[in-house]
Amino acid sequence: MEKILVTGALGQIGSELVSHLRNRYGADQVLATDIRTGDYEAVRSGPFDLLDVMDGQAMMDAAKRHGVDTILHLAALLSATAEAKPLLAWNLNMGGLSNALEVARELGCAFFSPSSIGAFGPGTPKEHTPQDTVQRPTTMYGVSKVAGELLCDYYHQKYGVDTRSLRFPGLISYSAPPGGGTTDYAVDMYVEAVTKGRYTSYISAGTYLDMMYLPDALDAIVQLMEADPARLRHRNAFNVTAMSVDPEAVAAAIRRHIPGFALDYRVDPVRQAIAESWPDSLDCSAAAEEWGFSPAYDLERMTQDMLDHLSALYKKIG
Known part of the structure; x- marks a missing residue:
């Protein structure tokens, strides 16, 4: 990772991840983006663009303008909010992901988007849940996460996009x-x-x-994105906890x-x-x-x- 674009940069993961990446790779190497702005460290400490991930052309323009080689796509509605607004959650979670993957495909970027334990459901083994198992979630959030894992796999297999993901707890x-x-x-x-x-x-x-404590999650993202691709058999997505x-x-x-x-x-x-x-x-x-x-x-x-x-x-x- 040399030039990194982060969507959803003012969210729970993004706000800390941007600082973590800027400390590691340099402030100018990390473009933070979000649909809102304000007095946030991610806005003050390096390049920041207002970006609605539903606007694919705006995302493409930002990625080209900053010459990014890696996209970390975090923008999404989370579980309880998504269940209250299921159609919005589907449109945002899948529409934003599709736009980000298209940018990655067009520009040859490495790509990360988080999945979740929400990708599992009542039919999944509850104890020591295997990496490869039944995924039949009963929430819109979970449905979008399973669909997202499959879509990222598709872009890797069909177009060779270097997609990687973690099922966060x-x-x-x-x-x-x-x-x-x-x-x-x-x-x-x-x-x-x-x-x-x-x-x-x-x-x-x-x-x-x-x-999981957030510092471990941030380290896991960096460690996965820096891992030798030849070793990765379960790109989308790895169980972590x-x-x-x-x-x-x-x-x-x-x-x-x-x-x-x-x-x-x-x-x-x-x-x-x-x-x-x-x-x-x-x-x-x-x-x-x-x-x-x-x-x-x-x-x-x-x-x-x-x-x-x-x-x-x-x-x-x-």
Whole structure:
């Protein structure tokens, strides 16, 4: 990767990924784009373009203007938001992906777009979910992710586009606000542990979901995109995860630092149903074997880092 275009650069992943890439490759080498702008680090720290990913010609023009050789396409509606607006989710998630793939095909760019554990469904094995298994999701978000994996495979097989993808679990970050995902309860819990000392979960106790700390996710994107293509058999998309937790496990980790933290429940039936359709834990052996995936953060290390950063942040704000 030398000249990189990032779509959805102000979202949960994009806002941190742009900084990560600029630190690694140089600020001028990373073009951040989003449908909105504002006082964001990704806007201030290097080149930024307003871009609606539904406008394929505008995306092509931006890529040509900046001479990009890699496209990291992040713009999408996430699970809970997508279920509330399914047609918008399909049009945006698939229309934007199609436009980005066409730019990659035309310009010979390497290409990354994230998939998700949402690509699985109730018929998928829930424990140690295999890399290759049944994918019959029951949400529009999941449907778009499965279709996206297949479309990226098609562009690789038909046109030789160097497409690569990761099936992300829930991503936890102290710096990016939740973006409408089902697993965002974990981010909310850390924030409210620091600010209020209690949290009401919309996901029930005993509902296990895979999670990953955002620094591990950023490293995984770079590591996959820099991997030898000859080693990659599962381009779209690799299972990745760092931990399988339920709300009680996250709360217990928090209480080791904030003993009085209280957790109660007001379950949201929509998000609970989505969570129950997803795996409890993923088998990531293909990612480990083909490009060396190995997360650095477990629940304890992540909790310490989250609380340290959030405490400093809210002390500064207060």
